[in-house]
Amino acid sequence: MTEDKHLANINIDKQNAFNAVNATGGIKSLDEYRKLYDHQWGLTVPEGPYPGMLSNYTSDLLFSMERLSTAPASVARVGANNALLFAVDNAASITGLSLEQLQTQGRLFVIDYLDQKDLPRSSNIKFGAACQAYFYIHTESGDFLPLAIKPNVEGSDLVYTPEDEENDWTLAKLMFNLNDVWFTQWFHLVAGHETAEIVYLAAIRTLSEEHPLMAFLHRLMKLAWAMRHSAEKRLINVGGPVDQLFPWAGSSAGVYTDGLYQSGLGSKFRANYLKTNLKSRGLLDSAFGPKLKSFPFLEDASLVTAEIRTFMKSFVSSYYPTPSDVTSDLELQAWILEAGPAEIKDFPTSVKDVDGIVDIMTHMCYLVAVQHGVLNSNSPVASTASLPLHPLAFYAPLPAEKGVTDVSE
Ligand SMILES: [Fe+2]
Structure with a gap:
């Protein structure tokens, strides 16, 4: 209702x-x-929309910093031994360093949406690319900036960079953003709903209604619960919003979402703890390459999550004064065991003290509140789906040559 x-x-x-x-x-x-x-x-x-989204949409820095603020789930630092996805012949002219030098110095970052290339289309009048992109940390300013975008449009191997004509480079950023919002929204569905939901379901099967953690879980899941059913009925249904808005069919969104779940990318529980995940992508405490000088998502999310953890520690400690109170709570231990048959990916296999419970409960709050608020809720209309920088579809075939005269046509 x-x-x-x-x-x-x-x-x-x-x-x-x-x-x-x-x-x-x-x-x-x-x-x-x-x-x-x-x-x-x-x-x-x-x-x-957020301040700047309309007045500053041509800024390369705004475009790149979206990856470190409103759409932070996909960017990763390129490791010293990682294979490069594509060449950028003019990298040195743009950055002062070749692509290989940027990689060697740990300054190179990547996002890869090539897996959107062959998704079933929602209609033959809407189009989209399957972008791969490089970002880099500038040697002098330390800014995190875009280096190149390869859209992988059928029949074309074009690579766009900030040295292209403004129309071409803008089109490349728009093509990337379409792929990015597609990924971000289905990642949000996996992490903020499906993963949280399966943990909650395991809790329902094992914890009594009187268990102190249950009241929390009920409240947390009040709006996150049963989203799959709602999505099937009102979001990815035939002729529904996804079919209407995106170049890819709503039916393919379910498959794509399932892929993000089964691969573990969006569903692994411990691997997606805020700082664990950012470290795994070389974005936090990286021994390789320079530190990100500004990371708004981390700055805000870590502040909120740390306060949640403090509160949760106090709350959980009040019920479990000693570790033996944790290990002797049969309902709690049954919940942890239930994660196995429930096939929760990467859930803790044992919980022996207060901190083990606090980790789980804090991450549940992070999934359905902190991260969800950034990726979804009203955030897309204010940022990652706001126009003109974030089209949800192109209504003309995408060019196989540079020289676009009007991006809005
Ligand atoms: Fe949501």
């Missing part, structure tokens, strides 16, 4: 925005996409 009410508000806002855009002559350039937001979306997104 909450969804119905929200949908009704969206339809009101949508019609008002449509009327306002038409009343001012429509949208004829990327800049004019601001009309979509000017005094619009009062019921559903009253604060509009």
Whole structure:
């Protein structure tokens, strides 16, 4: 019912925005996409896109820093021995270092969405690429910047860089962002819903209603629970929002999401602890390469998660004064054992003290609240799905040659 009410508000806002855009002559350039937001979306997104998303959308730094703030789940530092995905002939002209030198110095980062190349399409009028991209840490400024994007459009091996004409480079960033929001949203579904849900289901099967952790889990899962059913009915259904918005079919979203779950990328429990995960991608405490000078997602998420951990430690300790209280809690131990047959990926195999419980409970809060709030909730409309920088589809075949004259056409 909450969804119905929200949908009704969206339809009101949508019609008002449509009327306002038409009343001012429509949208004829990327800049004019601001009309979509000017005094619009009062019921559903009253604060509009995040500051800068409309005024600063041409900035390379804004584009790259999205990977370290609003869409942080895919970027990774390229290791010294990793194979490079594609060549960038003009890397030295852009950065002062060749691609290989950037790698050797630990300054090179990568995102790879090639797995979106052959997804079934939702229609033959919508198009998308399957971008691979490099980012780098600048030798002097220390800024985290984009280096190159390879869209992998059928029949083309084009590589775009900031040295291209502005229209071409902008198109490349838009193509990348489409792939990025696709990945980010299904990653969010796996991590923030499916993974949390299976842990919760195991708890329901093992903890009594009177167990002190149960009250927490019930509250945490109030809005995260049973999202698969809702998604199948209202999101990835035939003719539903995904079919309408994206170049790829809603039915393929289920398969793609399942892939992110089965691979463990979005579902591994301990490997996706905030700092563990960032370390595994070379983004935190990396012995290789320079430190990221600014990492907004980490800065905010670690602050919130640390406070949650402090609270959780106090709460759990009040129920388990000694480690033997933990090991003798049959319901708690049954929950941990249930993770095996429940096939929770990478769940702790034993919990022998308060910290073991705190780790699990803190991560559940992180999954459904902290990370979810960044990747989903109202964040996409304010950032990763805001126009003009983040189209959800292109309505013309993507070019196999450079020289685009108007990105908005
Ligand atoms: Fe969600």
